Amino acid sequence: MIGVIHDWTEVPAEARGASVALGNFDGVHRGHVEVLRAAHAARPDAPRAVLSFAPHPREFFRPDDPPFRLMLEEERAAALEAEGVGILFELRFDRAFSLLTATQFIDEILHRGIGAAHLACGADFAFGHRRGGDVSLLATRAEALGMGLTVVSHLDDAEGPISSTRIRRLLQDGYPERAASLLGRPHVIRGTVAHGDARGRTIGFPTANVALGRHLEPARGVYAVTAKLDDGRSVRGVANIGRRPTVAEGAIARLEAHLFDFDGDLYGREIAVALHHFIRDERKFASFDELRGQIVRDADTARALLER
Structure with a gap:
């Protein structure tokens, strides 16, 4: 150590x-x-x-x-x-x-x-x-x-010197793949899973909620992710980063990750979520049914991207 x-x-x-x-x-x-x-x-x-x-x-x-x-x-x-x-x-x-x-x-x-x-x-x-x-x-x-x-x-690539500032800008602009190429690995947000309002569970998509805290806030929207659990397991999933405009709650941005084929209690446990692909911008939906339909499509997209 x-x-x-x-x-x-x-x-x-x-x-x-x-x-x-x-x-x-x-x-x-x-x-x-x-x-x-x-x-x-x-x-x-x-x-x-x-x-x-x-x-x-x-x-x-x-x-x-x-x-x-x-x-x-x-x-x-x-x-x-x-x-x-x-x-x-x-x-x-x-x-x-x-x-x-x-x-x-x-x-x-x-x-x-x-x-x-x-x-x-x-x-x-x-x-x-x-x-x-x-x-x-x-x-x-x-x-x-x-x-x-x-x-x-400076270590350079075709677009100039590799720097933390440049990586931050790529993440804020929604390019996690390009940021990963400069980092040498995907960008990770690590934190303790907190209780939410269980809204995702009611529509069939339970989520692990992590406050961004002192982390840089990447582009708000939906990502294909993998989550490293505190027991060493790695699980694929889909995540939203933002302020949940459909639910209209709060001004604090957070990450909400739905893990595929996972059934377990993560509350109070540490999780490290790696951002692999940006799928779409965060947006407000007219109803929860419309939101659920979009989450189904986002999950399918994330699975396909992570299978590649």
Whole structure:
């Protein structure tokens, strides 16, 4: 299991001397994986580590903005572990941390605090108070302090650099397949199944309801999905993301997943729903009968897409 360290002033001896990839790693996409691989390639003898932040600096500075995260902390740690990372320095980003100068970040945290042997980052990595540090400063100070550094160029595809920002935009525009090609896997929304109003059960389509919470809200509408249950099973299904205009309830967006050929109680259990295909936009129906007929068609479409 990946070791998560929150306090850079209390780093155990076995975590020092690591080859450390730097960044927020929101989504742990294909570009991030290149940075992880570069860190390991430079020092394959060293522990493999990532240094990141919680909360994300944008969440700290702009707490009233809509949620934008592709991944929450638990999901990020799991994705990094799957890529072979053994140590995650998940440092608390608070006011005191935000005031550290770029030089202090290098000297006090990277060098004296965590004792990094080697560093790897993207070419646009910026750090320190008001993002005052760049890779040029990092290279100069790292060399003076005896730390290696690998700067990794952007990983590009035919449409440009692969980035978390680009993936967010694709999801918000309703292109989960294209987002998945940049992530290296489908986008996942993880959460605890909560009680709804059981309306879906009354029309033959019981759903697992998950609040989006701090997750980015993808395009509202219907998706073909797979759900990973907490017992390890993977179940296909169809899901709606949105505010349920036919039912006319509430302003809080959520995910409602109907799992095919599944009969079980998921209330209070954790579920991870992967978005594979966008089927249609969310819309309001004139009656529940009309809604039910559309759900039948959506389910058939989802089954066909997931069979391909």
